[in-house]
Amino acid sequence: MKRFTFFISFLFIFCTSILWSGGNLLLKNGTILTVTKGVIARGDILIIDGLIKQIGENITPPSGVRIIDITGKYVIPGIIDSHTHIALDGTNETGKVITSEVRMRDVLNADDTSIFTALSGGVTTVHTLHGSANPIGGQNITLKLKWGKKAEEMIFHEAWPTLKFALGENVTQANRQLSPGEERRYPASRMGVVAIIRRELERAKNYMAQWDRYNELKRMKILNRPLLAPRKDLQLEALADLLRGKLVARCHSYRADETIEFIELSHEFGFRIACFEHIPEAYKITKELVAERIGISVFMDSWAYKMEAAEGIATMPAYCTQQGVLVSLNSDSNERIRRLFNDAAKAIKYGGLSEDEALKLITLNPAIQLGVDKWVGSIEVGKHADLAVFNEHPLSAYTRCDLTIIEGEVYFDREAYLKEREAAQKVNPKPKTTGGNQ
Amino acid sequence: MRSQRKWLLFYLLTLLIFFCPLKAEETIVITNVKIIPIVGNDVEKGTIVIRGERIEEIGSNISIPSKAKIIDAQGLIAYPGMIDGYSQLGLSEISSIQATIDYRETGRLNPQVLATEALRPDSMHIPITRSNGITAALVAPSGGLISGRSGLIHLYGWTPPEMIVKSPIALHLELPAARGGFRRTANQPAEGTRLLDEVKTLFDQARLYEKRKLAASKNKLILLPEFDEKLEALLPVIHGELPLMISVHSANDIRAAIKFVQEQKVKAIFYGVSQGWMVAKEIAQAGIPVVFASLHQLPPSWEDGYDALYRNPGVLSKAGVKIAFSSSSASLAKELPYHAAKAVAFGLDKREALKAVTLYPAQIFGVDNLMGSLEKGKLANIVLAEGDLLELRTVIRHVFIKGQEIDLSSAYTEYLEKYKKRLEKK
Numbered sequence: 001m002k003r004f005t006f007f008i009s010f011l012f013i014f015c016t017s018i019l020w021s022g023g024n025l026l027l028k029n030g031t032i033l034t035v036t037k038g039v040i041a042r043g044d045i046l047i048i049d050g051l052i053k054q055i056g057e058n059i060t061p062p063s064g065v066r067i068i069d070i071t072g073k074y075v076i077p078g079i080i081d082s083h084t085h086i087a088l089d090g091t092n093e094t095g096k097v098i099t100s101e102v103r104m105r106d107v108l109n110a111d112d113t114s115i116f117t118a119l120s121g122g123v124t125t126v127h128t129l130h131g132s133a134n135p136i137g138g139q140n141i142t143l144k145l146k147w148g149k150k151a152e153e154m155i156f157h158e159a160w161p162t163l164k165f166a167l168g169e170n171v172t173q174a175n176r177q178l179s180p181g182e183e184r185r186y187p188a189s190r191m192g193v194v195a196i197i198r199r200e201l202e203r204a205k206n207y208m209a210q211w212d213r214y215n216e217l218k219r220m221k222i223l224n225r226p227l228l229a230p231r232k233d234l235q236l237e238a239l240a241d242l243l244r245g246k247l248v249a250r251c252h253s254y255r256a257d258e259t260i261e262f263i264e265l266s267h268e269f270g271f272r273i274a275c276f277e278h279i280p281e282a283y284k285i286t287k288e289l290v291a292e293r294i295g296i297s298v299f300m301d302s303w304a305y306k307m308e309a310a311e312g313i314a315t316m317p318a319y320c321t322q323q324g325v326l327v328s329l330n331s332d333s334n335e336r337i338r339r340l341f342n343d344a345a346k347a348i349k350y351g352g353l354s355e356d357e358a359l360k361l362i363t364l365n366p367a368i369q370l371g372v373d374k375w376v377g378s379i380e381v382g383k384h385a386d387l388a389v390f391n392e393h394p395l396s397a398y399t400r401c402d403l404t405i406i407e408g409e410v411y412f413d414r415e416a417y418l419k420e421r422e423a424a425q426k427v428n429p430k431p432k433t434t435g436g437n438q
Numbered sequence: 439m440r441s442q443r444k445w446l447l448f449y450l451l452t453l454l455i456f457f458c459p460l461k462a463e464e465t466i467v468i469t470n471v472k473i474i475p476i477v478g479n480d481v482e483k484g485t486i487v488i489r490g491e492r493i494e495e496i497g498s499n500i501s502i503p504s505k506a507k508i509i510d511a512q513g514l515i516a517y518p519g520m521i522d523g524y525s526q527l528g529l530s531e532i533s534s535i536q537a538t539i540d541y542r543e544t545g546r547l548n549p550q551v552l553a554t555e556a557l558r559p560d561s562m563h564i565p566i567t568r569s570n571g572i573t574a575a576l577v578a579p580s581g582g583l584i585s586g587r588s589g590l591i592h593l594y595g596w597t598p599p600e601m602i603v604k605s606p607i608a609l610h611l612e613l614p615a616a617r618g619g620f621r622r623t624a625n626q627p628a629e630g631t632r633l634l635d636e637v638k639t640l641f642d643q644a645r646l647y648e649k650r651k652l653a654a655s656k657n658k659l660i661l662l663p664e665f666d667e668k669l670e671a672l673l674p675v676i677h678g679e680l681p682l683m684i685s686v687h688s689a690n691d692i693r694a695a696i697k698f699v700q701e702q703k704v705k706a707i708f709y710g711v712s713q714g715w716m717v718a719k720e721i722a723q724a725g726i727p728v729v730f731a732s733l734h735q736l737p738p739s740w741e742d743g744y745d746a747l748y749r750n751p752g753v754l755s756k757a758g759v760k761i762a763f764s765s766s767s768a769s770l771a772k773e774l775p776y777h778a779a780k781a782v783a784f785g786l787d788k789r790e791a792l793k794a795v796t797l798y799p800a801q802i803f804g805v806d807n808l809m810g811s812l813e814k815g816k817l818a819n820i821v822l823a824e825g826d827l828l829e830l831r832t833v834i835r836h837v838f839i840k841g842q843e844i845d846l847s848s849a850y851t852e853y854l855e856k857y858k859k860r861l862e863k864k
Contacts (some may be wrong), residue, residue, distance in 0.1 A: 113740060120744045175534045284857045304563070304769040306534045313850045314566075323861075335736050338744075342776065345830035350850065397779030397830040399787075421743055 006122060023050035023385075024410035026061040030070035030389065036378040037361050045075065047385035055381060067209055068410075073402065076359060076394050077378050078124025078386030079340050082297045082366035083250075083277050084328035084436055086337065087115035087143060087154070092131035097185065098164060098200055100242075103139030104128055108151035114334035115147045119412035121338025122388030122401040125156060128372055129277075130164040132252040134173050135193050136200055137164035139238060140250060142370050144386070146413050155409035160371035162274060163242055166252035167193055167262060168308050175306065194261050201269045204239035248274040251296075252310035256284035259338030263292055277330070277371045280312020286323035295326035295369045300343035301350075302336070317361060318351020328366035338401075341388075345395035443780075456472075459629065461488035467502050467839070471511035471822065475812035478798045486859060488518060489820040491840040496812055505845065509822075514835055516526040517792075517810050519573025519819035519826045521590075521799040524709055524764035524772045527564055527575050528557040528591065528601075542581035547640070549671035551711055553579045554589035554605040557598040563768045566846035568593040573839045574809060576729075577611055577762070578683070583633060584640075585610040587671070590803050594839040598639060606821035607803050608683035608707055609675050611637060613695070615687045618740030630691030634698045644672040681705040683729070687738065689716040696724045707802055709764075712738055715750045716790040718757035727760040727802045732767060733777045744782050751794070752785030761790075762799035778852070779828040791828060819842070 024049040032040040032055065046061060075423040081289040085091045089107040093099040119128065119213060124145055130138030142159030169175055172188050188194045210230040216225055241247040249266070253276050266273050275295045278280070280303060282289060282296045289296065298320075303312035321327045329344060331337035344358045353361075367377025375384045389392070389403035404412035473481040473496065487495040487503065502508070517648035531538035540556040554577060567575070573593055579586035589605025591598075613630045649669075650663040686695045687710045699706040707716075710731045714721060721728065729752055733820040735747035755761050763778045766773040778791040786794075802808025808817050821827065822836040837844040 117736065117744060169534075173719070186754075283854055284860070287861065301770065301772075304532050307532055310532050310851070311853050313853050315850045315854045319854060328803045335734060339780075341831060342780075349833055392783075395831060396782050397776050397828055400783040418746075 012428045017343075019064040021408055021410065024048055024062075025385065025405070025408045025410075026065050026067045027075060027133055027387070027389070028061060028067055028069045030073050030075045031221070032222075032379060033074060033076045033355075033394070034379040035356055035363050036380060037132035038356075045379065045387070046387070047151060047405075047408040050385055050409070052379065052381050052383050053338050062432060063130045068403070070389050072391075072401070073158070074273055074390045074392070074394055074399075075379065076341075076378065076388050077120070077363040078388050078406065079122045079362045080125040080127075080328075080366040080370070080372075080377060080402065080408050081118070081123050081128060081331050081337055081362075082127045082369050083129065083274065083332050084118075084334075084337060085307055085332070086118060086126060086334050087112045087128055087145075087151075092133040093117070093138060094133045095194065097134055097187070098136045098235060099130070099134050099138055100136045100236075104129060104130055104138055104141045105155065108141070108143070108154070110149065110154060116412070117334055118145055118337045119145055119404045121328070122341060122390070122394070122400060122404050122416075124386040124388070124404060124406045124411075125367075125370075125376055126337075126373070127159070127162070127250075127366070129162075129250065132166035132170040132277075133165070135166060135187065135197050136319060137166055137237070138265045139163055139247070140371065144406050145411065146406055146409075150298045156370075158228050158375060160274060161241075161247050162250045162370075163238060163247045164252065165197070165249050165262070167258040168251075168252075169306050170252070182407075193258070194265065197262075197265060198268070199242070200236075200239060202269075202350045204236045204243055205269070206238040207233060208240045208243065233235040233250060242271045243269060245272060248272045250277060252274075252277040252420070253279050254281065254306070254312075256281040259285060260288060263288060263294070274371075278309075278312075278332070280316065282320050282325065282327075283313070283316045286320055286325055289320070290324045293329065294318045297328045297330045297331070297366065297367070298370060300329050300346050314346060314350045315406065316356075321347070321353060321357055322351070326365055326368060327361055328369055329361045330366075341390070341394045341401075342397065342400065345397070346397065358395060381400050450630045454785065464493075464608055464841075465489045465503055465806075466504040466509065466818075466838075466843070467506045468509045468511050468516065468820070468822065468836075469502065472515045473497075474515060474517050474792070474827075476793060477811040477813055481636070486812070486818075486820065488820070488838065488841045491817055491842075493812060493814055493816055493818050496814055502584075509836065511836075514554050514822040514824060515827070516812060517821045518796045518810060518841065519821050519837065520774055520827070521762075521803075521810065522567070522572055522575035522771055522774050523762040523799045523802070524578050524588075524731070525575045525768050526768040527567060527577055527593070527771050528559065528561045528578075529553060529577055531563070534675040541579050543579065544583040547584045547668060548579070548582060548586045549609055549675075550585035550667040551579060552589065552606055553577045553586060554591065554598060554602050555600065556824040557589075557591065557684060559595055559597060562849045563770065563771060564593050565763075565843075565845075566850055567771040567774075568837055568839065568844055569834060569848050569850075569851060570775070570824060571837060572771065572836045573772050573819040573837065575713075575788040576607060576803065578608075578612065580685075583612060583636065587680070589699060590726070590805060592839050592844060593845055594844055600623050604803065604805055606674075606680060608681040610654065610670070610683050610685065610709075613691050615685075630686070630688070630694045634694055638698070640669075640712060641676050642667040644676055648673060651785075671851065672707055675704055676702070677830050678703060678705050683707045683709050685709045687712045689713040692717050693720065696720055696726065699726060700724065709815060711754070712747055713742065714759075715746065715753040718754050718759065718790075721754065722758040725774060726764070727798070728754055729762045729764050729799070729802065730781075731771070731775065732765060732770075733763075733780050734773070736769075742748065748780055748784035751791075751816065752787075753776075753779035755786055755790050755794075759763050760798055760802060761794045763791075763794050763853065775828040775832060779830075782828070792805040795828075807863060 044059040142156040282324040301314035363376035367373040392399040468486040485500040529541035587606035593600040743776035754820035797810040800806040818841040820838040825832040
């Protein structure tokens, strides 16, 4: 019973600690790192209706606006993780090789504790994707991490709809142990991966032509009997949308060569690649990435976990940035997601980015890659008030996130959290130890 | 006979030629440097004299010997090289490729294996790690219940013997970690007591085995027991000579492990200890030092709070536990200083954090006579940094291991240089 009350009281933390501001808030006396418009050493941010209304000194708020004093602290734009798999009830549809009909918005889980973990690290927006088990995976979605709200309310509708592609070892299942007698799934090599993607895109073209012909005949009204419509195929519909430009590709790739092959495919079929995911070998093909204007969403220094990640070096994100590639840092993990600001700082050490460039890796650049830079990614008047407040400079190793704000509402407040935890411990004063005979 | 003498002369001459340069030990002098020696007071502007492998002089007002190589370290800070309290350096290259993994033996009971006997000096992870200021690391086996024995290595050397500082350092015992991670219904393992009972039985067997050996050595009529490699490896542990490094996580298991250590009268080091903050006083009273696993993990259960692993080191340190940090990794061993800094953000004293990556691991592994601080007579494991050693943005300028200045290039720089050439105009 004690365990139960403890548990319940802990759950309450996140309901009671939040004083809903109604999207009207004044942050006072913080150091503001706007990312696009320099640093304001001591300033205020006025938020009205969830939007940044005014940035400056000694702002007098209208009555009824909640004021939070952040003297001595630092504000940055809310962190954006352009590659995660959080807030989902499933990641990979492994039943088939091609699963473009699968939609992540159908499996959103607003109750995933990873949302809170991410908020505790200043993350406000995530692009949550289908996994990398299939050459053509599912349709991804961009969310605002409004912890406590319904899944539908978290969707960032303005973001580009994206379709997941994947290349390399995960798709070929190169690292998978087969059970005795089991045959490898096709495709089992990089040749097969390109071939199967080409086959599906050809099928999609065929499918579009079929519908075009049907629509044409219907318009012409030549036949005086009812026309039989082509069979609707949700898998090919998604690929047709890709070819029509309604969906953009996000492609998981590791090796430089396979990445080039995928760019060739995009030329062959005329679809748009928004971003390459992971791509540890990006430094080998900066020329192509710049020419094609394709961004990359990468790990800062996670490497050598697979053969294709054996040349993924921490000097890459800074170098690619300096060569003109649009780089963002992602977590791809419900743990790393809470320390992306630490990763950004490493790009200063390994390659010499400026502080603004380093912060852009986790704010403005992923926003551009998701098509939402008009609304988020920097602290500017008119943008969504998605902000993260740190006790020390966010690029210091000694820093800690204290507040995370989305559209003027506080979704993570460390101080309130600690108070609630203390209160919860009073309910059950004995330290709770797990284990034993459960 | 004559020809033999000729050969002998030849050998002696060859030896002389080989060892001559070694005898004239090189002297390196670091001047104008801020020194944070860890033991003793900081020196704002000082000098460090390195002769051969050791620190000959350190402090202010030190006369510079003639014929020395001088490094003007104006604007740099000298720290002792960091020590990683637990890693797989040299034992793992690419984690998904089994052929490159040598830290995990098959089966549950492997006290006979010694990690340093699988050490690969050429590992690509070593240059990256040392160029971030880490000069020594515990290389540890894992897996099963008794994983094997670890050793402490320098992150420089062409062969395993050149790298090994001390081996074995400890015998590794692993109690299972929590499954599931930061979930509301996390299941903590409860096998701790049962597994420790199993180890107890094994220790009793070893004691019996030793008795039989002793009896047989005294009386030729008694048969020698058949050689048992596993029990042999346990003997130094039950004698209290070789520490037992227990990988232990939940509060209940920690309590059980303390009881086990006290009953068995073994020397112990705890590793992991993710719920240590719940039983900090008990660990401190037992006098068992703690090496933390990577802080880049989620807490075992939701109820522990999101920051449980981050504040754990601060709580244990304040309770009086001797603490050290570790990377628990090979490919990300360079992250060691950032685990310590993260703990500072959540309550650990800054100086204690620095000690927990230098002096304390040296003391825990019994090598503080050699390393862990910048003191006269200790090995010259020195890092010259542009700023705070634990800061993410700090660039490391020079690293010395056993007095040898280390080339700071690594895969990070080499691969990039190779592909920079592609863009050069011809």
